[in-house]
Amino acid sequence: MKLAAKLxxxxxxxxxxxxxxxxxxxxxxxxxxxxxxxxAALQNMHDSFHNWSKAxxxxxxxxxxxxxxxxxxxxGSVKDVATFLTSNPERW
Amino acid sequence: MVRLRTxxxxxxxxxxARVAQAIDEENIPRxxxxxxxxxxxxxxxxxxxxxxxxxxxxYSVDSKGTGKRSYPIWDNSWKPKSEVKRSYSSCARWINxxxxxxxxxxxxxxxxxxxTEGSLIGYTxxxxxxxxxxxxxxxxxxxxxxxxxxxxxxxxxASGLRMPLVEAARCRHxxxxxxxxxxxxxxxxxxxxxxxxxxxxxxxxxxGPTLRFVVEREKEIACFVPTPFWTIETQVQAQDKSYPxxxxxxxxxxxxxxxQVAVECKGRLLTVREVEMRTQEQKPPYPLDLSGLQSEAFRxxxxxxxxxxxxxxxxxxxxxxxYPRTGSQKLPASIGFENILQELSTQEEYRDLASxxxxxxxxxxxxxxxxxxxxxAIHPTGVTPARPLHGPEAKVYDLIIRRFLAAFTDSxxxxxxxxxxxxxxxxxxxxxxxxxxxxxxxxYKPYASVVVRQLPKLDVGDKxxxxxxxxxxxxxxxxxRYGPLSLLRKMEEASIGTKSTRSEIIETLYKRGYVTxxxxxxxxxxxxxxxxxxxxxxxxxxxxxxxxLEEAMEKIQRGETTRRIVLVEAIQHLRQVMLDLVERGEALxxxxxxxxxxxxxxxxxxxxxxxxxxxxxxxxxxxKTGKRFIGCSxxxxxxxxxxxxxxxxxxxxxLDRTCKECGFQMVQTRSKKGGRMVSCPxxxxxxxxxxxxxxxxxxxxTVGKMEKEIVT
Numbered sequence: 001m002k003l004a005a006k007l008x009x010x011x012x013x014x015x016x017x018x019x020x021x022x023x024x025x026x027x028x029x030x031x032x033x034x035x036x037x038x039x040a041a042l043q044n045m046h047d048s049f050h051n052w053s054k055a056x057x058x059x060x061x062x063x064x065x066x067x068x069x070x071x072x073x074x075x076g077s078v079k080d081v082a083t084f085l086t087s088n089p090e091r092w
Numbered sequence: 093m094v095r096l097r098t099x100x101x102x103x104x105x106x107x108x109a110r111v112a113q114a115i116d117e118e119n120i121p122r123x124x125x126x127x128x129x130x131x132x133x134x135x136x137x138x139x140x141x142x143x144x145x146x147x148x149x150x151y152s153v154d155s156k157g158t159g160k161r162s163y164p165i166w167d168n169s170w171k172p173k174s175e176v177k178r179s180y181s182s183c184a185r186w187i188n189x190x191x192x193x194x195x196x197x198x199x200x201x202x203x204x205x206x207x208t209e210g211s212l213i214g215y216t217x218x219x220x221x222x223x224x225x226x227x228x229x230x231x232x233x234x235x236x237x238x239x240x241x242x243x244x245x246x247x248x249x250a251s252g253l254r255m256p257l258v259e260a261a262r263c264r265h266x267x268x269x270x271x272x273x274x275x276x277x278x279x280x281x282x283x284x285x286x287x288x289x290x291x292x293x294x295x296x297x298x299x300g301p302t303l304r305f306v307v308e309r310e311k312e313i314a315c316f317v318p319t320p321f322w323t324i325e326t327q328v329q330a331q332d333k334s335y336p337x338x339x340x341x342x343x344x345x346x347x348x349x350x351x352q353v354a355v356e357c358k359g360r361l362l363t364v365r366e367v368e369m370r371t372q373e374q375k376p377p378y379p380l381d382l383s384g385l386q387s388e389a390f391r392x393x394x395x396x397x398x399x400x401x402x403x404x405x406x407x408x409x410x411x412x413x414x415y416p417r418t419g420s421q422k423l424p425a426s427i428g429f430e431n432i433l434q435e436l437s438t439q440e441e442y443r444d445l446a447s448x449x450x451x452x453x454x455x456x457x458x459x460x461x462x463x464x465x466x467x468x469a470i471h472p473t474g475v476t477p478a479r480p481l482h483g484p485e486a487k488v489y490d491l492i493i494r495r496f497l498a499a500f501t502d503s504x505x506x507x508x509x510x511x512x513x514x515x516x517x518x519x520x521x522x523x524x525x526x527x528x529x530x531x532x533x534x535x536y537k538p539y540a541s542v543v544v545r546q547l548p549k550l551d552v553g554d555k556x557x558x559x560x561x562x563x564x565x566x567x568x569x570x571x572x573r574y575g576p577l578s579l580l581r582k583m584e585e586a587s588i589g590t591k592s593t594r595s596e597i598i599e600t601l602y603k604r605g606y607v608t609x610x611x612x613x614x615x616x617x618x619x620x621x622x623x624x625x626x627x628x629x630x631x632x633x634x635x636x637x638x639x640x641l642e643e644a645m646e647k648i649q650r651g652e653t654t655r656r657i658v659l660v661e662a663i664q665h666l667r668q669v670m671l672d673l674v675e676r677g678e679a680l681x682x683x684x685x686x687x688x689x690x691x692x693x694x695x696x697x698x699x700x701x702x703x704x705x706x707x708x709x710x711x712x713x714x715x716k717t718g719k720r721f722i723g724c725s726x727x728x729x730x731x732x733x734x735x736x737x738x739x740x741x742x743x744x745x746x747l748d749r750t751c752k753e754c755g756f757q758m759v760q761t762r763s764k765k766g767g768r769m770v771s772c773p774x775x776x777x778x779x780x781x782x783x784x785x786x787x788x789x790x791x792x793x794t795v796g797k798m799e800k801e802i803v804t
Contacts, residue, residue, distance in 0.1 A: 037315065040311070041317075045317055047317075051319050051345075052320065054345070054346060055320045055321070055345060056320070056347055057346070073316065073567050073568070073569055073570055074316065075314040075317070076313075076314045078315060078317050
């Protein structure tokens, strides 16, 4: 019984390890690829991108990310996600 | 006539001196001392009166005979503070003296501050130290420490101890103890079990939700995405002067539209479409309640809420102002407006202002919305300070007096003007304001200021040229971090904590390392603790739940429920929470432990790099002697032997400040008595010939010298 419990525990740890945040590596318990904080930041970025492209007429995702990275007002978690997406543009 | 022997208990020694002076027939009470505790003997027509004081709470809640770290614990009792905490050992002497003074006493009077805490302080002393029967006890009720009010309060002392207030305060202490001790011990213990060393972690009924406010704001800032917008900055020329005008759309959301406005309006003439004038009345500010005073003191002098309370408390004990821990914004006529104003008119600084108000005849102050049945709004007593007031004390005193005076004056009248200018579809506004009647502003100077903006005389149809127009790119700003004052306001809004405890809770957040900086930045530890508590027992960090308990305590005060019912409900809830948390103790411990280790590493690392190899400098300990010093993290990898000495006593912390001489990060030591010493380890090492090559003898020599100097 004890061995089975141990095995189950190892499996659980192994499975949770598969769900690590792509940005910070923190284990997540949800189905998302990001932890709660970075998921919220990404969501805000998606929501704002429409406003940004409307404001500047046309704007590429790359341009949007590089502008965000330069701004003092941008939140820390948003900058983390922007840095990650700059090198992994397919994740946008 | 039977002569009764009376014992009066006051909250502080200075209050006891004032009360004794007021009660004594000749205003010269006998000052006596026993075991270093001062008390007073007064002569009155009714018989001798002994006035003694306590030092705040002499009794506190403690567990009934369980170990120091065991949890959960539910059984508690009130014990002398000296038995609960070693640092309060002096309380034992005070209890002994009061106990001996209470022998052969016929009547007992509680003369502590008239609020829930004061009622409880007096009650515990009378119950446990004096063993006084309730039938022989009475309560002095007063709002200022002036002789006349204290005399009247003693003469008309209400029989009984105002038990609903006492019960509400007892319930608050017992609830705080139940939540605080169980949750804090559980957190601390889970970290210990995870082998992350001992760290005091705390949370509580009020602390948890308060910290959550800070953490939520931190998360909001971290996830903030700024959005671009443009403002149209425009200048027009009228009567040889340049004036700024505002475009009718405050924030233009697209660059194309902003460019279009600038191109279409550049160098063109604007036509005056409408000139609007109206008078605006600005009523005098309300009398101050505690949060109003804290807010004004922070705005004008930068004092934290806790500091303002301490300063106001000092002024109250000197009988200069009324009781400051009040929630009222109302001044009742019973405080004697005329007397106070007449007294103030004898003080040179306020003579003219007070005389002006007195000469008007009718004395009707502005009243605010908030009310407190126990005390009126904060006001001066009119008593001239017996000693000259200096610095912060004088500033707060001046603020209170001017605010009091301003409440008796007229509204200020402003003439507000708005000129609308147009060019096709584009509309611009020119705003101006002129002070027509200063009213209360003159009385509340320098704490009230007026912005005067005179506009040129323009009529409908006049034309004014645009001299400059440009679109200014901006970005929306993230929400600002809480400061001590804005957090205090947030707590007040959410109805958590009391007037007296809110500022202390904020100080605790700093002490525990949950927040840093004056604009409160949540640390990683705070984020983790709040995150875990949110995950495993959300109710503990839920402000709504805490507010419901506060409401229950208000009900006890009003006699609508009992302490017993509230406690039973709270214990039932807490029992379930504890069971949930204990079940997840291991997970909690490992997550908290890793964060604490990270935080410890951050706290012991310098930002200034090693001058030899560029590695990280850290506070290290010699494993043989146990002495601390600064060492390089590359000691083993690159054999870097750079070291610097550190002071060997007191709590050590690395400051953000750098040395002006050498640019090295400075360190601060804090002694147990609160003494602080800031020094630069590098400069110290240079001045005392400490060679920083890291050889054992050199380090030993420099550290030894540093210790010696600090001790002397």
